[in-house]
Amino acid sequence: MDKLKKVLSGQDQEDRSGLAEVVDASSLSWGTRIKGFIxxxxxxxxCSLLGVGLLWIPRKGTVLFAVFYxxxxxxxxxxxIFLMGPLKQLKRMFEPTRLIATIVMLLCLALTLCAAFWWHNKGLALVFCLLQFFAMTWYSLSFIPFARDAVKKCFSACLS
Structure with missing residues (x-):
């Protein structure tokens, strides 16, 4: 647990800049970080489950679904962000292994809202929500060692 705490809070690095020390000095305690994360x-x-429930409302159901989802x-x-801090989270989001998943995820987040509010296209909003789900899943799998490889092997085995 201590190793996880050190890695997530960035304390495993030996050379630390002045900015990193200031950020760590003003950061939350480990217990508060865990509570905030949970x-x-x-x-x-x-919110996501509420959005799914709102999908079946006759009027504006798709818009509410897209917003809450x-x-x-x-x-x-x-x-x-509670676990790693905002700067480290942003750096890790845009690492080369996660770059495409991050861009697709952020793009789908924006396009979902555009489809719901400005384009008034229910089908497109649902498609973007589905893409949001897959992009978020692929992004999340990048934090688990060899998870993406296992998913790729599973799908290739199912398709062949």
């Missing part, structure tokens, strides 16, 4: 993640999951994904993604 609260934000659970709120994100609940997108807010849920943003909250779930934002929950990791």
């Amino acid at each position: 609260i934000c993640f659970v709120a994100g999951v609940l 997108t807010l849920g994904n943003v909250a779930s993604l934002g929950s990791t």
Whole structure:
């Protein structure tokens, strides 16, 4: 647990800049970080589930679904900021192994809201929500060692 705490808080690095020390000095305690992560993640999951429930409302159901589902994904993604800190999270999001997944995920978040609010296209909003789900899943799998390879092997075995 201590190793995980050190890695996520960035304390495993030997040469530290002055900015990193200032950020660490003003950071939250480990217990507060875990609580913030859990609260934000659970709120994100609940927003996503609420969005799915609102999908079957006759009027404006798709718009509400798109908004709550997108807010849920943003909250779930934002929950990791409590574990790593905002700067380290942004750096890790745009590492070469996650770059495409991050761009697709952020693009789908924006396009979902555009399809729901400005284009008024229910089908397109649902497609972008589905793409949001797959992009977020692929992004999340990048943090688990060899998870992407296992998924690729599973799908190739199913298709052949």
